[in-house]
Amino acid sequence: MMHFLEMGGYGAFVWPAYGVTVLGLGGAGLLTLRAYFRAKTMFAKLGDRNPE
Amino acid sequence: MFGLANPKRFMDASAPVVPWIGSLAAILIAIGCYMALAVVPPERLQGDTVRIMYVHVPAAWVSMSAYGVMALASLVALVNRHPLADIAAREAAPLGALFTALALITGSLWGKPTWGTYWVWDARLTSFLLLLFLYLGYIALWNAIEDEVRAARAAAVLAIVGAVNLPIIVFSVEWWNTLHQGESILRRGGPSIAPVFLWPLFIMAAGYTLLFVTLWILRIRTAIFTRALRIRLSAGAAS
Numbered sequence: 001m002m003h004f005l006e007m008g009g010y011g012a013f014v015w016p017a018y019g020v021t022v023l024g025l026g027g028a029g030l031l032t033l034r035a036y037f038r039a040k041t042m043f044a045k046l047g048d049r050n051p052e
Numbered sequence: 053m054f055g056l057a058n059p060k061r062f063m064d065a066s067a068p069v070v071p072w073i074g075s076l077a078a079i080l081i082a083i084g085c086y087m088a089l090a091v092v093p094p095e096r097l098q099g100d101t102v103r104i105m106y107v108h109v110p111a112a113w114v115s116m117s118a119y120g121v122m123a124l125a126s127l128v129a130l131v132n133r134h135p136l137a138d139i140a141a142r143e144a145a146p147l148g149a150l151f152t153a154l155a156l157i158t159g160s161l162w163g164k165p166t167w168g169t170y171w172v173w174d175a176r177l178t179s180f181l182l183l184l185f186l187y188l189g190y191i192a193l194w195n196a197i198e199d200e201v202r203a204a205r206a207a208a209v210l211a212i213v214g215a216v217n218l219p220i221i222v223f224s225v226e227w228w229n230t231l232h233q234g235e236s237i238l239r240r241g242g243p244s245i246a247p248v249f250l251w252p253l254f255i256m257a258a259g260y261t262l263l264f265v266t267l268w269i270l271r272i273r274t275a276i277f278t279r280a281l282r283i284r285l286s287a288g289a290a291s
Contacts, residue, residue: 004090008100013165017158018085021107024154025081028147028267036270039277046284 059276062136066269074266080259087252095249104162106252109237110260111155112180116218118148118264119183122190123215126208136272138204139279141211142194143271147264149187156180167231175224176232179217186214 007014088106095102122144129137159177160170171177190207197203225234236244243250 007103008094010100010165013161014100014103017104017107017161018089020157020161021111021154024150025263028150029263032267032270032274036274036277039274039281043277043281046281 059136063273063276066273070266070269070273073262073269077259077262077266080255080262084252084256084259087255092249092252098166101162101165102249104158105249106256108155108158108162109253110257111151111158113257114260114264115148115151115155115183116221117261118144118151118268119186119211119215119218121268122148123211123218126211129204130208130212138208139272139275140268141208142204143275144268145187145190145194147267147271149184149191151260151264152180152184152187156184163231172231174230174232175228176221176230179221179224182217183221186210186217190214 005011005015084106088103092103092106094100122141125137125141125144128134129141156177159180163172164170190210193207193210194203197206224230225232237250237253245253
């Protein structure tokens with residue numbers, strides 16, 4: 001396990017690269033979904049299913 | 053294609069597609085990450101730093117494609133005045149900026165162990181930083197002008213003019229002497245990378261592309277819901 005985490009001595013570069021990617025893409029996904037469902041729910045309260 | 057530029061048709065067509073594209077994106081990225089971190093062997097010269105390629109290169113590809121999409125949608129908005137084109141261009145920008153920032157950060161983390169520095173002002177890195185500024189300028193322009201029609205027009209012009217940076221990014225490694233390596237995948241004579249390294253890269257690139265498309269469609273749908281909500285609320289307040 002330690003061998004895997006060390007990444008041949010380059011763990012200090014490899015893991016932050018993956019970490020920032022997960023944070024960036026995961027965060028964007030969560031924020032996008034939250035805004036989407038919020039807008040959809042508010043619109044549904046008006047009694048419409050599909051906006052035009 | 054232009055048939056989908058009708059908001060109602062777009063909403064009807066995109067609703068059933070989004071969960072499938074999103075799920076496929078998640079699966080491809082999960083498989084790509086597993087292969088990149090656990091299956092791909094250390095590269096002969098770069099060692100394990102080669103694993104950064106799998107989060108850096110797809111981010112760079114998507115960030116440039118997103119700008120191309122944004123510029124194209126802006127052109128359609130200016131010329132054909134399709135109601136969805138402005139929204140499509142505007143909603144691509146924050147995602148493009150995110151992928152560009154990720155490409156710059158991961159590239160700099162790859163640069164330190166391979167070049168000995170996090171940053172160098174060579175043509176590829178500088179033109180890529182300019183891409184981030186173009187995205188930020190585009191977003192700022194939308195927010196700075198209150199009249200939505202004028203804002204859309206000004207932002208569209210910026211997006212189209214800024215597209216000249218795309219070929220500069222692509223060919224910068226050929227036109228100038230750069231620290232950044234030359235093209236090793238999309239090059240004449242085929243890729244110079246061994247298939248064992250190449251397949252996970254294509255899987256990640258497909259996953260990143262589908263993730264961008266998913267988030268982009270969701271953002272467009274959110275914008276349409278929000279606009280319709282605003283119109284109906286203001287109509288209700290007026291009556």
